Amino acid sequence: MRPTLRFLTDELAERIIAEARDLLCGLGLGIHSKRALGLLGDHGARVDAAGRHAWFTSDLIDRALDAAPPSFELFDAFGNQTHDLGGDRVHFTPASSAIYYLDPDTGRMRRPTTADYVRYAKVVSRLPDIAAQSTAFIPADVPTEVQDSYRLFLGLFHCAKPIITGAFSAAGFALMQDLLMIVRGSPDALAEKPFAIFSCAPTTPLTWSETTSENLLDCAVAGIPVEIPTMPLAGFTSPVTVAGTLALHAAETMSGVILAQLAAPGAKVLYGGSPAPFDIRYETTPMGAAETWLMDAGLNEIGKRLNLPTQAYMALSDAKALDAQAGLETGMGAVVAVLSGINSISGPGMLDFENCQSVEKLVVDHEIVGLALRLARGIIPREDFPVRPRIEELLSEKHLLISEHSLKHLAAEHHFPGPILERANQSRWLEEGASTLPQRARDQADALVASWQPPGFESEVFAGLIERMTAACRAHGQDELPELDN
Amino acid sequence: MELLEQIADQLEKGQAATVAQLTTEAISAEIPAAEILNGGLIAGMDLVGxxxxxxxxxxxxxxxxxxxxxxxxxxxxxxxxxDGVRRVGKAVLGTVRGDQHDIGKNLVGIMLEGAGFEVLDLGTDVAPERFVEAALAGGATVIGMSALLTTTMPVMREVIELINERELRGRLRTVIGGAPVTEDYAREIGADAYAFDGVSAVDRIRDLVAGGPGLLGGP
Known part of the structure; x- marks a missing residue:
C-alpha cells in the first residue's frame, strides 16, 4: 500500500471546484493576450476585447478539462523516459529562477555567475533522486534580455536531464525553443518526446499577462508541456483561509489549463502552484509554512479530482543559510509532497522565499528527497511470511546480517543516504574528522563536480548551442559568452 | 592471477566455496600453510577491512x-x-558482569575470527576473575570487554585493576567498547585500547598483539 495523505473531504473538494467555476464564469479573468481572447471567444466565452477580459462558460470549462491528458511522460536529452507524470508518482526538481546564489565560500547571498551555474548543472546531473534539472537561478553575467535562455543553454550544455524552465518574454521563448530543437533535432521530435516543461503562471488575482499567456499558448501549440504554478498569497492577494485560497487558486490554474486546451487539445499541462500565506509581520511569502504545505497538498487533491497531473513548490526553505531551519522546512515539505503524491515537486536547493539557490543545499536536499521517496514506498512484505523460519535462523545464527533473505532484500528495503547524513557513532565521527553538515555538503558538491561527465552529444550539438547562444548575446551587445570552464 | 591472489580476491568477494576450493588447490601445490594464511586469507580480509x-x-x-x-x-x-605456525593471535571476549547485551561483542568475535584470530568467547555477564582466568588458561594475550550500560561500565575497571593486582599488565592487554564507552573512559580506567566498532576492534587488537603502544604508550 502506498501511504497517502489527504486533507480535503470529497464534499470540500467539490465545493472548492464549484466555487472556482463560479469565479471563472461569474467574475471572469483579465487576459492581456489578443490571441487568448480570440480563442476564448471562438469557443463560446463572453469576451470584452477592449477591456481585455473574458468570462468562461460551464460548457467550455468541461470540454477543455476533458481534453487535458491525465498524465504524460518526460524524456532526457537522449530520448530516454525519465518521468511518468500522473497518478501518485512523484519526481523532484530543483526550484527555479532564484536571483541570488549562496556563495559557498562566504556563506552570503550574491548575484550568480556562469561559473556558479555550471557548478550547479554539473551537480544536478549527478544526483539520482533529482529527476529533472531546472533553470534554477539567473546568471547575471550576460545581457538581461537573454538571461532566461542562457540558463537553459547552460543546463542543456552540462546536463542531459529534462529541464523545468520558463521564458521571461515572447522573444525569450523563441530562442529557448531553438536551443531545445538543437538538442532534439526537430519540432516533431520535441513534441513526441518532450524534455522541457515551461512554467507559465497567471497573476493573482485572476489575470493573465500578455507574456505568460502567449508563452502558454506557444508551448501548447509546440507540444511543449506547461506547468501552471499559480501564486496566491493567503491574507493578501487571496482569502486568508486555506480553503478560500484554494478556490481562487483553482479558478486561476483551471483557466490556464483551459487556455492551453483551446490552443491545442490534449496539450500537456501540470496543475501547479506556489501558494503561500502572507506573513504580515515581515511582508514575506514563506514557503516553509504549514499553511503552504496545506495549500500545496490541497491544490494537488483538486488537480487530481480534475483528472490532471500536478506540480507544487515544496521541499524548500526560507532560511538564509544551510542551517537547521533549512533542513526542517525542506524535510517537512518533502514528506508532505511525497505522501500527497504531487507529480512534479519543485523545491530542492532553494532558500529565502524562492530567491536564493544553493548547490550545497541541493546536495543536502537530495538526501531529504531520498528519505521521502523511501517513505512513499511504504511497507511491503518481501518473502516475510511465515516469519518463523527466519526467527529460527536468527536464534541459531545469532544475527541475520548475512541471511539469504537479508542479502536479497536489503537494497530494496533499506535506503542508505549518501555521505551528507552522519550515521557513524560519535567515536568514528570524531576519528574521521568531526565534520559538520555544511562541510560535508561542500565536499560532496566538489566531489560530484569532479566526477561530472559531459552529456554524450555529438560535437555538432555543442557547437550548435554555442553558436545560437553567442548570436543571441551579440544581438544584445555582448560579443562572447562567459568562460564555461568546460 | 596467482593462486594466493585468487584466494584473496575470492575471499574479498565473500565466496566461501571458491575460497575452500582454491585453498585445497594451494595445499595440493604444497604452498606452505603460513603463506596461504598470510598471502591469501589474511590478505583478502585486509582488502575487505x-x-x-x-x-x-x-x-x-x-x-x-x-x-x-x-x-x-x-x-x-x-x-x-x-608446522608450529602461530595464529595471528588469541583473544578472550565477553560482555561484562551484569550486562546481557552481546550484539557488538559477537560482531567483534566474528570479525576477529575472520581476521585469523583465535577467539574465546565467554558470552555475557562475565565476572572480572573469569576474564583473567580464561585468558591465562587459554593462552590469550588480549581481553576484549563490552558493555552497553553505564551501570556496568565500571566492571571494565575492575578487570583492569585485577590484571594490575596480579601483575599481569603487559602480558594481558585490554580493549574495551560498547555504546556508552569512549576513548576518554578507556584512558581513565587504564585500558590499552578502545574500539568504536567491529572493524576498529580488529585493528586495535592487531596492534596490541604486535606490541603496539596502545593508549597507555606501551605494553
Missing part, C-alpha cells in the same frame, strides 16, 4: 568475507599446527 573503512563495502560484506576466511582456515588449521 580497507574497503569497509572507506565506506566502499558494509558489514555484510565483511561477514561474508569472514565466513570465507573460516572456510579456508578449517582446511589449513591442521597444517598450521603441524
Amino acid at each position: 580497507e574497503k569497509f573503512r572507506k565506506h566502499e563495502v558494509f558489514l555484510p560484506h565483511v561477514l561474508l568475507a569472514a565466513k570465507a576466511m573460516h572456510a579456508g582456515m578449517e582446511l589449513i588449521k591442521p597444517l598450521l599446527m603441524r
